[in-house]
Amino acid sequence: MTDLFSKFDPLIETREQLLATGLTDPFNLVMERVVSPTVAICNGRETVLLGTYNYMGMTFDQDVIAAGKQALDEYGSGTTGSRVLNGTYAGHKACEEALKDFYAMDHAMVFSTGYQANLGIISTIAGKDDYIVLDIDSHASIYDGCALGNANIVPFRHNDIDALEKRLKRLPEGAGVLVVLEGVYSMLGDIAPLxxxxxVSKAHGAMVLVDEAHSMGFIGEHGRGVAEAQGCIDDVDFIIGTFSKSVGTVGGFCVSNHPKFEIMRLVCRPYVFTASLPPSVVATAATSIRKLMHGADKRAHLWENSKKLHAGLKALGFQLGTDEPQSAIIAVIMPDLEKGAAMWEALLHEGLYVNLARPPATPANMTLLRCSLCAEHSSEQVDQILGMFEAAGRATGCIG
Structure with a gap:
């Protein structure tokens, strides 16, 4: 009988080879204590955090924490139920109201994770005889949503407008079509020409869903994302987002102006058949979202951090994922996994945590050190980070 784990053997072998060199496991780092949005204790030493997606630094905001504590005291630790049964508390509705106000949209639906938001909305909207046209570099949750709904998947080359149009032209006339895009792509930190x-999508009669997980809170005049920044948010049918990035907690959501959107609460399986978020989580999310509506100064500072780090790494001789900073994500391209892992550990020894990203999660089989800046990083911390990159880069031979 076949061992069902045998398909993982190549990955097991790669991992064992890396760890045999004495490398710290880059995918099982333990943070013993988190001091602030930008600093934690890892392996007993103070470490600057540059890989947490905590873009707006809301995890330690005093108002956010107070709201969570109050909800914990008043409503208990969990709902023990689905949103369509006993799992809708006043806090869930307040969180959805905050989202509607933030996006200036008619409908908002909160999920237990961002992954479930994509899984649920995409699989429910587009079914067996429908078509989903999506960027080939789309997030795993988007692909999984396509698979769950059993729709016909039509990928196109990353950020290629002409390739998108060619795919749309080839679809059967009268077919149901959903185009799925992302505002910021999480591996390289590049933005889409939304x-x-x-x-193009609207000209071909398609509905459009944009995942703004990595841009919500930061990009756009009001922090509504790339669609707002590029002036096309009113033409987008569905915006998906997460609470685990700029909002600073956990959960996911979809906002929409579609007049029939509320029926999704009864037909979306990943919403109907899972427990709702704990009261303390939706209280922290709602408070954070309302504060992000007034986060212009933090957004401006985060842009300065991004520009400074990007320019500094480029000057040191590192190869980056984008020619110019486009988001709060800056990807440093490594020659291979072995060198990337060595650089990751050298940075950790310097006191800096970043993400080591590897195939198949990365585009074009690249190994990346992915940096996620935070609005709470000081300008001095960015200088410190550049010094750490220079020391680790020279120690590992990644730069001359």
């Missing part, structure tokens, strides 16, 4: 892509 304005042009949304226009």
């Amino acid at each position: 304005k042009e892509m949304v226009a």
Whole structure:
């Protein structure tokens, strides 16, 4: 009988080879204590955090923490139920109201994770005889949503407007079509040409869903994401987002102006058949979202951090994922996994945590050190980070 784990043997072998060199396991780092949005204790030493997606630094905001504590005291630790049964508390509705106000949209639906938001909305909207046209570099949750709904998947080359249009032209006339895009792509930190892509999609009668997980709170005048920044948010049918990035907690959501959207609460399986978020979580999320509505100064500082780190790493001789900073994500491209892992550990020894990203999660089989800046990083911390990269880069031979 076949061992069902045998398909993982190549990955097991790669991992064992890396660990045999004495490398710290980069995918099982334990943070013993978190001091602030930008600092934690890892392996007994103070470590600067540059890989947490905590873009707006809301995890230690005093108002956010107070709201969570109050909800914990008043409503207990969990709902023990689905949103369509006993799992909707006043806090869930307040969180959805905050989202509607933040996006200036008619409908908002909160999920237990961002992954479930994509899984649920995509699989429910587009079914067996429908078509989903999506960027080939789309997040795993988007692909999984396509698979769950059993729709026909039509990928196109990353950020290629012409390739999108060619795919749309080939679809059967009268077919149901959903185009799925992302505002910021999480591996390289590059943004999509949403304005042009949304226009092309609408010209071919498609509905459009944009995942703004890595741009919500930061990009756009009001922090509504790339669609807002590019002036096409009113033409987008569905925006998906998460609470685990700029909002600073956990959960996911979809906002929409579609007049029939509320029926999703009864037909979306990942919403109907899972427990709702704990009261303390939705209280922290709602408070954070409302504060992000007034986060212009933090957004401006985060842009300064991004520009400074990008320019500094480029000057040191590192190869980066984008020519110019486009988001709060800056990807440093490594020659291979072995060198990337060595650089990751050298940075950790310097007192810096980043993400080591490897195939198949990365585009074009790249190994990346992925940096996620935070609005709470000081300018001095960015200088410190550049010094750590220089020391680790020279120690590992990644830069001359």
